[in-house]
Amino acid sequence: MLSGFTKFILGFFLAIAVLLGGGVAVALYFMNRTGIPPAKPVFSNDSPSVKAQAPKATEPGGGKSTLTPGTQAQSSPSPTSSSTESPKATPSPKPLPSGAYRGRVSWAEGLSLRSQPNQEAEKIGGVGFNQKIIILSESEDKSWQKIRLEGSEQEGWVKAGNTEKVDEQ
Numbered sequence: 774m775l776s777g778f779t780k781f782i783l784g785f786f787l788a789i790a791v792l793l794g795g796g797v798a799v800a801l802y803f804m805n806r807t808g809i810p811p812a813k814p815v816f817s818n819d820s821p822s823v824k825a826q827a828p829k830a831t832e833p834g835g836g837k838s839t840l841t842p843g844t845q846a847q848s849s850p851s852p853t854s855s856s857t858e859s860p861k862a863t864p865s866p867k868p869l870p871s872g873a874y875r876g877r878v879s880w881a882e883g884l885s886l887r888s889q890p891n892q893e894a895e896k897i898g899g900v901g902f903n904q905k906i907i908i909l910s911e912s913e914d915k916s917w918q919k920i921r922l923e924g925s926e927q928e929g930w931v932k933a934g935n936t937e938k939v940d941e942q
Contacts, residue, residue: 813882816899873909875923878902879937886929890917897929908936 869875878884878900886898890912900906905923911933912918918936921928 814899818898869907870909873907875939876906876908876920876936877939878904878906878931878935880935884931884935886920886922886927886931888929890919890930894930898927900931905939906936908938 879902881902883902883904884900885896886900887894888897889895900920900922907921907923909919909921909928912930916933917930918933919928919930920936
């Protein structure tokens with residue numbers, strides 16, 4: 774009879790140990806899953822413009838690399854460079870407003886573009902990492918910056934400290 778009672782107590786403690794071990798394993802699994810950062814969000818209004826600009830910039834570049842080895846490179850760059858310089862020349866002639874400067878986004882996840890300089894303001898878009906911008910002004914408390922996306926007319930507010938000034942050359 775003592776051996777039956779001992780078996781019962783031993784079985785009870787083993788069952789508790791298995792349940793605790795399983796619970797700890799499940800908890801560790803979910804805790805490790807929360808440590809993985811989510812995928813970078815893609816804003817529906819930013820993707821088409823970024824994708825549309827990339828092929829335009831790539832096509833003239835591809836033509837230049839093909840034309841450089843031969844003598845055609847001297848005659849072809851004139852029309853190609855004229856058509857290439859026209860889009861690039863459009864942003865350049867526009868003088869920057871006083872106090873404005875060129876910059877880029879330094880926050881790795883990109884930034885939310887907001888309509889007003891506060892956290893509750895409507896999101897009107899996003900700005901990707903390393904994207905070139907024009908910083909127009911800062912809020913009175915210096916915690917927000919009004920920016921314009923380079924190559925477009927879209928303007929909005931982003932949190933200060935997530936951009937850096939780019940030296941103009």
